Amino acid sequence: xxxxxxxxxxxxxxxxxxxxxxxxxxxxxxxxxxxxxxxxxxxxxxxxxxxxxxxxxxxxxxxxxxxxxxxxxxxxxxxxxxxxxxxxxxxxxxxxxxxxxxxxxxxxxxxxxxxxxxxxxxxxxxxxxxxxxxxxxxxxxxxxxxxxxxxxxxxxxxxxxxxxxxxxxxxxxxxxxxxxxxxxxxxxxxxxxxxxxxxxxxxxxxxxxxxxxxxxxxxxxxxxxxxxxxxxxxxxxxxxxxxxxxxxxxxxxxxxxxxxxxxxxxx
Amino acid sequence: xxxxxxxxxxxxxxxxxxxxxxxxxxxxxxxxxxxxxxxxxxxxxxxxxxxxxxxxxxxxxxxxxxxxxxxxxxxxxxxxxxxxxxxxxxxxxxxxxxxxxxxxxxxxxxxxxxxxxxxxxxxxxxxxxxxxxxxxxxxxxxxxxxxxxxxxxxxxxxxxxxxxxxxxxxxxxxxxxxxxxxxxxxxxxxxxxxxxxxxxxxxxxxxxxxxxxxxxxxxxxxxxxxxxxxxxxxxxxxxxxxxxxxxxxxxxxx
Amino acid sequence: xxxxxxxxxxxxxxxxxxxxxxxxxxxxxxxxxxxxxxxxxxxxxxxxxxxxxxxxxxxxxxxxxxxxxxxxxxxxxxxxxxxxxxxxxxxxxxxxxxxxxxxxxxxxxxxxxxxxxxxxxxxxxxxxxxxxxxxxxxxxxxxxxxxxxxxxxxxxxxxxxxxxxxxxxxxxxxxxxxxxxxxxxxxxxxxxxxxxxxxxxxxxxxxxxxxxxxxxxxxxxxxxxxxxxxxxxxxxxxxxxxxxxxxxxxxxxxxxxxxxxxxxxxxxxxxxxxxxxxxxxxxxxxxxxxxxxxxxxxxxxxxxxxxxxxxxxxxxxxxxxx
Numbered sequence: 001x002x003x004x005x006x007x008x009x010x011x012x013x014x015x016x017x018x019x020x021x022x023x024x025x026x027x028x029x030x031x032x033x034x035x036x037x038x039x040x041x042x043x044x045x046x047x048x049x050x051x052x053x054x055x056x057x058x059x060x061x062x063x064x065x066x067x068x069x070x071x072x073x074x075x076x077x078x079x080x081x082x083x084x085x086x087x088x089x090x091x092x093x094x095x096x097x098x099x100x101x102x103x104x105x106x107x108x109x110x111x112x113x114x115x116x117x118x119x120x121x122x123x124x125x126x127x128x129x130x131x132x133x134x135x136x137x138x139x140x141x142x143x144x145x146x147x148x149x150x151x152x153x154x155x156x157x158x159x160x161x162x163x164x165x166x167x168x169x170x171x172x173x174x175x176x177x178x179x180x181x182x183x184x185x186x187x188x189x190x191x192x193x194x195x196x197x198x199x200x201x202x203x204x205x206x207x208x209x210x211x212x213x214x215x216x217x218x219x220x221x222x223x224x225x226x227x228x229x230x231x232x233x234x235x236x237x238x239x240x241x242x243x244x245x246x247x248x249x250x251x252x253x254x255x256x257x258x259x260x261x262x263x264x265x266x267x
Numbered sequence: 268x269x270x271x272x273x274x275x276x277x278x279x280x281x282x283x284x285x286x287x288x289x290x291x292x293x294x295x296x297x298x299x300x301x302x303x304x305x306x307x308x309x310x311x312x313x314x315x316x317x318x319x320x321x322x323x324x325x326x327x328x329x330x331x332x333x334x335x336x337x338x339x340x341x342x343x344x345x346x347x348x349x350x351x352x353x354x355x356x357x358x359x360x361x362x363x364x365x366x367x368x369x370x371x372x373x374x375x376x377x378x379x380x381x382x383x384x385x386x387x388x389x390x391x392x393x394x395x396x397x398x399x400x401x402x403x404x405x406x407x408x409x410x411x412x413x414x415x416x417x418x419x420x421x422x423x424x425x426x427x428x429x430x431x432x433x434x435x436x437x438x439x440x441x442x443x444x445x446x447x448x449x450x451x452x453x454x455x456x457x458x459x460x461x462x463x464x465x466x467x468x469x470x471x472x473x474x475x476x477x478x479x480x481x482x483x484x485x486x487x488x489x490x491x492x493x494x495x496x497x498x499x500x501x502x503x504x505x506x507x508x509x510x511x512x513x514x515x516x517x518x519x520x521x
Numbered sequence: 522x523x524x525x526x527x528x529x530x531x532x533x534x535x536x537x538x539x540x541x542x543x544x545x546x547x548x549x550x551x552x553x554x555x556x557x558x559x560x561x562x563x564x565x566x567x568x569x570x571x572x573x574x575x576x577x578x579x580x581x582x583x584x585x586x587x588x589x590x591x592x593x594x595x596x597x598x599x600x601x602x603x604x605x606x607x608x609x610x611x612x613x614x615x616x617x618x619x620x621x622x623x624x625x626x627x628x629x630x631x632x633x634x635x636x637x638x639x640x641x642x643x644x645x646x647x648x649x650x651x652x653x654x655x656x657x658x659x660x661x662x663x664x665x666x667x668x669x670x671x672x673x674x675x676x677x678x679x680x681x682x683x684x685x686x687x688x689x690x691x692x693x694x695x696x697x698x699x700x701x702x703x704x705x706x707x708x709x710x711x712x713x714x715x716x717x718x719x720x721x722x723x724x725x726x727x728x729x730x731x732x733x734x735x736x737x738x739x740x741x742x743x744x745x746x747x748x749x750x751x752x753x754x755x756x757x758x759x760x761x762x763x764x765x766x767x768x769x770x771x772x773x774x775x776x777x778x779x780x781x782x783x784x785x786x787x788x789x790x791x792x793x794x795x796x797x798x799x800x801x802x803x804x805x806x807x808x809x810x811x812x813x814x815x816x817x818x819x820x821x822x823x824x825x826x827x828x829x830x831x832x833x834x835x836x837x838x839x840x841x842x843x
């Protein structure tokens with residue numbers, strides 16, 4: 001007779017096994033078919049070549065320095081973006097006039113992909129790391145503001161009255177009651193912001209070139225493409241996937257598990 | 268010696284679509300320390316407004332509310348409200364933390380261990396000893412109300428106000444919680460104001476009972492409950508009181 | 522048993538259709554349509570229907586792709602038969618083992634690096650952080666810049682960290698308005714626009730400072746697959762291109778009339794560009810081996826050869842090429 005804990009664990013392993021199995025099967029099929037069809041495989045190299053190129057360029061430092069540059073850009077962009085977003089969110093909550101103006105700004109800016117803003121950004125800030133960071137900030141602030149405002153507006157009035165009743169001042173109410181209540185929404189906004197900004201970063205790097213001395217992952221892929229080093233192009237894509245996976249699964253998912261899921265505060 | 272809580276000629280009105288609506292129309296009563304007051308009245312008559320005024324969530328237009336001789340100020344821990352809503356705990360804190368946190372906020376207790384001890388004592392009183400590390404969203408509605416009660420009591424407020432806290436619970440849970448509340452009242456001697464629309468509940472719990480009229484709310488009746496605890500619903504004095512209260516309760520006629 | 526036979530028959534029929542379709546000689550040729558002064562022979566070939574002149578039943582299909590890189594990839598995938606590109610991009614693909622070679626050179630043209638900074642007279646004056654725009658890594662502009670870097674700074678890759686990939690019109694715009702970039706390595710007609718602009722002067726002249734002698738700018742390339750699938754059609758394309766090149770070279774006025782419609786510019790402007798000093802339409806490629814040697818020594822490619830015939834199809838005479 002299995003306990004429910006044991007059953008849960010077995011189920012979890014089955015699912016990991018299925019996912020892993022599928023990935024390995026797909027990779028094996030890819031390898032098999034590309035080796036079979038030696039004619040067209042220049043543009044789609046076998047997995048083994050791609051992995052070899054990945055390891056090679058990682059160890060030689062070339063891929064590594066581009067990755068670090070990209071991470072630096074996205075770190076700076078996300079950091080600044082979050083600060084601006086919370087600042088604007090606070091203004092939104094305080095002043096009805098600001099809220100009205102921001103509503104219009106958001107409805108215009110939110111749907112625009114960062115790349116669409118390229119020409120304007122280039123004119124204002126010039127080419128270079130600054131411009132890419134601006135585009136990252138744009139990709140982040142709108143979803144974060146929208147989701148945070150929704151979250152704050154959804155805070156039940158009773159939570160605030162309760163806070164005052166137990167002696168909280170206005171500031172304490174904001175960070176000890178409003179923010180935790182709005183947290184599921186804020187986290188949702190951050191997840192969207194991450195995926196939008198990571199994509200915008202790679203796309204912008206392809207356009208902006210060696211902005212700075214090195215350039216980021218996008219530029220690595222762009223260069224390799226023009227020198228027809230296709231396994232390296234795939235190595236760059238692999239790096240993008242891995243980084244995206246790490247942040248999604250190891251960071252964001254972890255946060256979600258230990259907060260929203262633990263407290264059972266799903267939206 | 269001045270009474271513990273004095274509600275002195277309190278008027279309150281709201282503006283609705285440019286019309287002035289009087290909600291509380293000259294309410295006047297006082298309570299001694301340790302009184303358990305139940306307030307009855309038809310739906311929408313302003314019962315909630317009255318206790319929200321006592322808690323300072325709303326202001327009064329005329330009149331005074333005095334606690335131990337002093338006019339009440341901002342909302343504070345001297346008058347703690349237990350709401351009707353199930354959403355009145357901090358979902359991101361465990362049951363224990365929900366009770367400990369307000370103590371920490373108000374520097375009650377010498378240190379953390381002391382506060383935990385206090386919290387556990389009151390959580391014990393509401394029979395939630397086994398759920399200290401659970402999170403509110405894992406609990407039933409009735410259990411959450413008990414946590415709210417424990418939290419309120421742990422702060423040892425001068426007045427504990429409860430706005431139909433058992434309204435959304437089933438009859439069985441309600442009976443159990445009524446018994447628990449009376450036990451706690453007996454142990455702590457707190458002053459309690461309890462709103463209900465259920466006449467039986469009002470009699471079982473209150474040693475003083477107020478019946479409010481329909482809007483604008485006035486005191487129709489202020490009764491001292493002659494019975495001692497426990498108050499059994501089938502007994503003649505209970506039935507007599509029940510009928511009297513019923514007669515004074517404004518029922519909406521259609 | 523019956524089902525088994527039915528399936529086998531169906532498979533056999535389907536397979537034979539494919540085999541038969543492949544067998545039947547296709548009269549189709551897919552060419553990349555490209556805009557720019559250097560591609561004038563391609564445009565002329567299209568507008569005058571020259572391929573059909575040399576091969577009556579030719580089904581000529583034109584495709585437009587976003588970039589030279591895309592054209593190369595489409596050719597590597599066998600989707601495009603004939604495409605044109607700068608010599609270095611061709612060499613990069615050839616070095617990677619893509620099965621194509623030059624069917625004809627197109628032109629020689631003046632290329633160069635321009636700037637609006639009065640203080641920049643040689644590459645040594647370029648400061649770190651300054652941005653140099655060119656179409657893409659591995660483009661002829663990039664390689665010519667590297668050649669000049671080797672001559673003037675001792676290291677071909679000295680400025681690789683300062684390049685920004687920008688399409689010609691965007692780069693010219695930015696340079697003329699003195700925004701975003703500090704210098705632009707470009708080709709006609711943009712180089713003409715820049716040199717005619719008030720505050721802009723040239724830092725590097727490709728022929729003088731990079732290459733040292735005249736060199737071919739653009740070549741037209743054909744896949745091996747196309748040549749082998751229909752050698753006559755392949756030959757016809759070669760002849761058509763040749764006629765177009767000779768016609769432009771000898772009749773610039775008429776060429777300007779034809780091209781002005783395609784390029785949306787006035788005939789005078791195009792005539793001026795066609796007759797600019799240094800512009801020459803010629804089917805014989807020059808400088809390919811020198812490019813290849815430089816790129817291999819600098820590490821831009823990993824394969825080289827001394828035999829120019831390895832880069833050419835037999836439509837060209839290797840004696841006249843280098």
